[in-house]
Amino acid sequence: MINSRKGYDERVNAGRAIPLAPERDLDDDPAMMVQEQIARIKFLDEKSSIRDRKVLDLGCGTGFNFAYAKEKLGSKEVTGVDISSSAIAYAKKIYPAGSFLQGDICSQNFDCGNGIWDTVICCEVIEHVDQPQALLDTIHRHLRHSGVGFVSTPNRPVFSLGFEPSPVNHTHVKEFTLDEFRSMLEEKFSKVEIWGQRFTNDRLFKMQQSIVARNIKDYRLLGEWYWQDSVRRIWKTLRCEPLQRLWGGGLKYSHGDFAFANPVTQDSIWLCAFVVK
Template sequence: MIASHDTIINKELRKISHEYKGLKKFVDFGCGNGARTMIFAEFGREITGLDCDDYLLPEGKKHITFFKRNFLHSELQDNITDMVLCFDVVEHMEQPSALLQEIHRVMTSTGILILSTPNRNRLTSWPLLALGLKKYPARISKEFDQYPEYWHLTEYSEKQLHKLVEDNNFQVLEWKKIFYGLPGRKGVGSLRGLPLYHNHILILKKS
């Protein structure tokens, strides 16, 4: 299917939501405007969103219990949720391991973490990396020049991300390699796991 980056990503998240429809307590670490959080607002789930500020769209406010929180100190109880989404957050964190440890703390033993982050070696990055022209922290686009909090402090190759999650006591259940194309334009969802894909989407459990 040829479609936009957002369309393809949201389709994959919807598949995950349906595959794990028996999981009822959902927390989004980094819910943003709530658009992706709302994908999981089905099957009678209790939906909680955390972020550093309230960016929720009006529709999201109707369905999401929101808390303005530091991701490293969520103030949630231990073992309280069986489904966590952390989408495009870890690349912004100075302490990515601390983030994963906090998520690990609040998850039940049978819960899952859906972790997504840009592939360091995606189509738009690997030539720059190969030529030594891409450095970190890296701005997302010119419009974010004055907002370093939105810059990527690091990005992960498949090997680097695998080590990060294993070091923080997570086990990979599934590794989705999603979107071959240019964000803002169209591309295809998957190409049999070939390199240069844009998003890592991992489904993880506690190890």
């Protein structure tokens, strides 16, 4: 069940990026949230290579960052940590060669090797915790002096059209604006560089925004019933969404449909930050 204080759901497929075809090449996986993350990790590697690097993945979820970083990008070592026991169990099952640990990454007592990691990844996690500064403390103390942290989060004015609580993901505790995100990071790190992740195709961006606007209307109408799976299935059926998808409609994209902009543009759906101690 949902733990509202921690901002996570023990069900593996609830609010997490999960490969729909883990036996296939991740670059071709049909899950859009997986494709969003592949775009990020490829961008990280382009800006700060993780080849032959020791990588710590905080909030690793279903573990596919491990497979991508090791098999595609040549990382030396990748360890994933998540608070969810079901997510870690899934990651160990699908990627048996991986190193995955269950732990509270916001705890002051969390220690996965302080000061030894070349790269610390924390993608789409900080919006799920009620102590974001504690999470940033964890990133800071685990990075080696010359290491690079990579932190991403939804850009609230675009991702959720500024609506709170998020109409997109019910496990988001707090989404941030660019200024809020930058302020938090600059309190902890000596260098902060923020990029915006955006669609290269304006049609995809407009479709994403229209879906969020529709979700907001649904949430206002249904309240917390909006997050009940059975209610959502019925509601979507009444709106003929399954038929639309069957006929090829709906939002579909891959990692190649994204670009990264600095300075952050007004159509940036996510914020991606490089940080150093």
